[in-house]
Each structure stands twice: as C-alpha cells, then as structure tokens.
Amino acid sequence: MNALSEQILSELRGLLSEMSDGGSVGPSVYDTARVLRFHGNVTGRQDAYAWLIAQQQADGGWGSADFPLFRHAPTWAALLALQRADPLPGAADAVGAAIRFLQVQPDPYAHAVPEDAPIGAELILPQFCGEAASLLGDAAFPRHPALLPLRQACLDKLRALAMLPSGHPLLHSWEAWGTSPTTAYPDDEGSIGISPAATAAWRAYAVTRGSTPQVGRADAYLQMASRATRSGIEGVVPNVWPINVFEPCWSLYTLHLAGLFAHPALAEPVRVIVTQLDARLSVRGLGPALHFAADADDTAVALCVLHLAGRDAAVNALRHFEIGELFVTFPGERNASVSTNIHALHALRLLGKPAAGTSAYVEANRNPHGLWDNEKWHVSWLYPTAHAVAALAQGKPQWRDERALAALLQAQRGDGGWGAGRASTFEETAYALFALRVMDERENTTGRRRIAQVVARALEWMLARHAAHALPKTPLWIGKELYCPTRVVRVAELAGLWLALRWGRPVLTERAGATP
Numbered sequence: 001m002n003a004l005s006e007q008i009l010s011e012l013r014g015l016l017s018e019m020s021d022g023g024s025v026g027p028s029v030y031d032t033a034r035v036l037r038f039h040g041n042v043t044g045r046q047d048a049y050a051w052l053i054a055q056q057q058a059d060g061g062w063g064s065a066d067f068p069l070f071r072h073a074p075t076w077a078a079l080l081a082l083q084r085a086d087p088l089p090g091a092a093d094a095v096g097a098a099i100r101f102l103q104v105q106p107d108p109y110a111h112a113v114p115e116d117a118p119i120g121a122e123l124i125l126p127q128f129c130g131e132a133a134s135l136l137g138d139a140a141f142p143r144h145p146a147l148l149p150l151r152q153a154c155l156d157k158l159r160a161l162a163m164l165p166s167g168h169p170l171l172h173s174w175e176a177w178g179t180s181p182t183t184a185y186p187d188d189e190g191s192i193g194i195s196p197a198a199t200a201a202w203r204a205y206a207v208t209r210g211s212t213p214q215v216g217r218a219d220a221y222l223q224m225a226s227r228a229t230r231s232g233i234e235g236v237v238p239n240v241w242p243i244n245v246f247e248p249c250w251s252l253y254t255l256h257l258a259g260l261f262a263h264p265a266l267a268e269p270v271r272v273i274v275t276q277l278d279a280r281l282s283v284r285g286l287g288p289a290l291h292f293a294a295d296a297d298d299t300a301v302a303l304c305v306l307h308l309a310g311r312d313a314a315v316n317a318l319r320h321f322e323i324g325e326l327f328v329t330f331p332g333e334r335n336a337s338v339s340t341n342i343h344a345l346h347a348l349r350l351l352g353k354p355a356a357g358t359s360a361y362v363e364a365n366r367n368p369h370g371l372w373d374n375e376k377w378h379v380s381w382l383y384p385t386a387h388a389v390a391a392l393a394q395g396k397p398q399w400r401d402e403r404a405l406a407a408l409l410q411a412q413r414g415d416g417g418w419g420a421g422r423a424s425t426f427e428e429t430a431y432a433l434f435a436l437r438v439m440d441e442r443e444n445t446t447g448r449r450r451i452a453q454v455v456a457r458a459l460e461w462m463l464a465r466h467a468a469h470a471l472p473k474t475p476l477w478i479g480k481e482l483y484c485p486t487r488v489v490r491v492a493e494l495a496g497l498w499l500a501l502r503w504g505r506p507v508l509t510e511r512a513g514a515t516p
Helices: 002-017 029-039 046-054 072-082 091-104 121-136 145-159 169-176 196-208 213-228 246-258 264-280 296-308 338-350 356-364 382-393 402-410 426-440 445-465 486-514
Strands: none
Touching: 002 246, 002 264, 002 486, 029 046, 029 072, 029 196, 046 072, 046 091, 072 091, 072 121, 121 145, 121 169, 169 196, 196 213, 246 264, 246 296, 246 382, 246 426, 246 486, 264 296, 296 338, 338 356, 338 382, 356 382, 382 402, 382 426, 402 426, 402 445, 426 445, 426 486, 445 486
C-alpha cells in the first residue's frame, strides 16, 4: 500500500508537470465529424473516418445511452460526415443506422429547452436540421422546435456585430452560424473560439476566399488539437482545446478536496502552476484558456487556488460576473450554473467576503434528497455535490448535513463505487470520497465508523480497477457533447484513490485480521 501511495504521488507529479502543453482532452465524435465534413476530401483521412464509425453504438447513435440528451449533436454530425464517404467500409451501414436512430429517438427539444442542454445546442441542432433537409430529403427527423426562437434571437444579435472579438464565447460555435471568414479572426493559438469544429469551418470558408496566412495557422492549430487527444489518428480532434487555464486550475482545486494541495511531494509542480496562475489573473478574471473570454467559473476556482497557496487573490476579478446575488458564468448566458455559484461561494468564503445570497442559492438548488443534480457543465450529480459540500463547509466548523450524507451513502452501488449512469466510474467515486472527507470531519465516532466502512468498500472497488498511467475514457463533462478532459479527470481519480488508501486501509487491515 505504501508503494502504491508513492506511485500515485509520482504520477500526480508527472501530470502536474505536463500542464504547459495546452491540455489533454479525449477525442470528440462531434468535432471530429465536423472537421472531416469541412475538410472536403475523404482521401487521406480514412483512419479518422474508421475511428468515427467505430464509435457508433449498437442502436445507431453516437454517445452514451445513459445520457440521451447529449446524443443528438454527435449523431447528426457523424451522419452528415459519413453520408459523403460511401466508398469507405462500413460508412453506408453507419449512415442507415444513424438515420433510423434519429427517426425513433424522442426529441428532447420538442416543447422546452432542458437546463443542462449541451453548449451551443440552440445554434447547432437547428443548423443540422437544415443540412439534413438539403442532403437527405424530407425524412422524419426531429426538428427541435423549442430551439428555433433561441437560434433566431442569437442570429439577430450576431447580425448587429461586424466582427466578434477574439475569444468571444459565441465563436466557440462559429461552425453553426458563421458563413464569412471576415466575422472572426484566429486567436494567438490559431483557433476560432478554442473549438476544432469552429476552426475547421472557418478555415474552409477562408480557403474559398483565397489563401491567406491565417489558413496555415488554423491548420497548425488543428494538428496540435489532434495531438491533444493522444489517439494517434490525424483528424481525430477534441471538443475543446486548449484548456491551459481550466486544466491546471481544476487539478489543483481537486488536490485541495482530497487534502493533497500542500503535500510535500507535490510542492514544486504546484508552485510552478500557482505562479503561472498568479501572473495570468487580471482584473477581468480568467477563462478556460489564455485566449478565451474570462468567466466566473474559472475565475472563482483560480481565486480559490491562489488563496490556498498563500497568494493575495483579488476578489474584484469575480465581481464582474455578479448579477444581484448570483454569478453568471458568461454574461448573457441562458441560465445560471449551479457549480459556478458553488465555486464563487467557495472563493468568497475562503477570502472572508460576504456570500449570504450565493449560499442561499446553492442551498436552494438541491434535489429532494439533499444532493445537487441540476448542473450545466458536468452530467454527474456527484461533481457539484462534492464541490458544494466543500464550499458550504468552508469556514463553518459546526456545519453538518445529515440529509446529504445519508443520500450519498445510500447511492453507493453494490460494487462499492458511485455513478450517475448504469455503471460506477472512477471519477465519480473520487467525487463521492471528497464529499465524505468533509462530512467525516464533522461526525461523531459512530458516524465516522459508518463512513469508514463505506470508504473501505470504495477502496476495494478502486484497487481492483486501478492501473498506473491509465487514460480516463468516460466522457462526463458537458460541452457540445459529453467530453473528457483527460488530465483533470486523471488527477481526480488518483487523488480519490490516494485518499481512500489513507482512509480505508485500516478498515481493510482490520477485516483481514479478523478473518479466521
């Protein structure tokens, strides 16, 4: 066990030390399909098409059947990319199966727009309907009527702007509304809105207007983004890249949740990241990437990290996003994010600032079981629950929440893990442990013994599934589809296992000693 603890710390050190390459993000069906469609030439991209076909599920759709809301965008995108690749093995069959899938699936936007709808759904899905109508005829596809007024309102807003500034949030979905390369300009990384799909679309339009130096920069960006997936396949790209602020911020925040932030073995890479964040944080805040618009979520987590490191974090950077007693992630967003306000609450409490309104909002956004499951950036209720528990308990030594604790313990699966889908995942089990760590500190002896037994079961599940340097593959983060920020998730997995080892090992040892 001691050897495993050292191995975990060593892997964490390595992950933290690598966070200067723009970030690591798993491959995206949606963005890969869009890049292939905008590329205009099937030749030379057969491996990427084969990868796309291989991701199709048995029911003909793409994406996890556990989370049907997030399947339409990747399925539409894959269908439209593959319908022009008939000569490739399996392409025609994949197209037929995708058409059948879309025809039988309930339309989640028939009457209303869900709170946790994917990023850009109001722009992307109606655009797909139009493309499908022109390419595939009047088949009985879903029409997503509830999205149409939102799309029209957004287009009306965009028509009033000649050109969006680099890094504007709407550039992230440029592929769904842009038609002229003069409405956008690649950022310093060569991207349009840190989106491979948007960049590929912009590049295709730019080529038709004549070769420019910016096309070469877009090509270089797409190549770098493809490498970030670690798939080894040219043309397979992530949902978002770079994430050179989000990745280090969330990783250090996770270390804090596990009690690892100040561990001596991680001191040097933590110091390097903290120094970078301190230099990058301006009065406007921080966004997920250096060349993207600032938002309340990344700004709040950066403030938490800087304060934990003993830096003088200026709370004014967060105030730009305050509307009344709530914080918006990006100005003008359709609905507030629970986790953004959780992170804002945590930052305000760490910094000793008033936060009564934000605290009330976080408390009010629970389900009947006392947990948090109304979240727009992560599909699992375990993510906001772990962060909410930490934020609410910050600076409140007497804070207890028996209702949330009971629900969390009851949600443990028979195998010892936790998961919002049909199976437990390492990432979500780690979040459960982070929440239990906070709650355990406020329990009596009997309560702590009960939690320790639960942690021991989780440890057994994690030990049976842990492999050194394994890449997480389960997409649970909400973008245009579900995606996996690989290093962020791996840090959570390792931190959760390290915590479980220290906490659950005595119980397992005691059990082993009692075995006749």
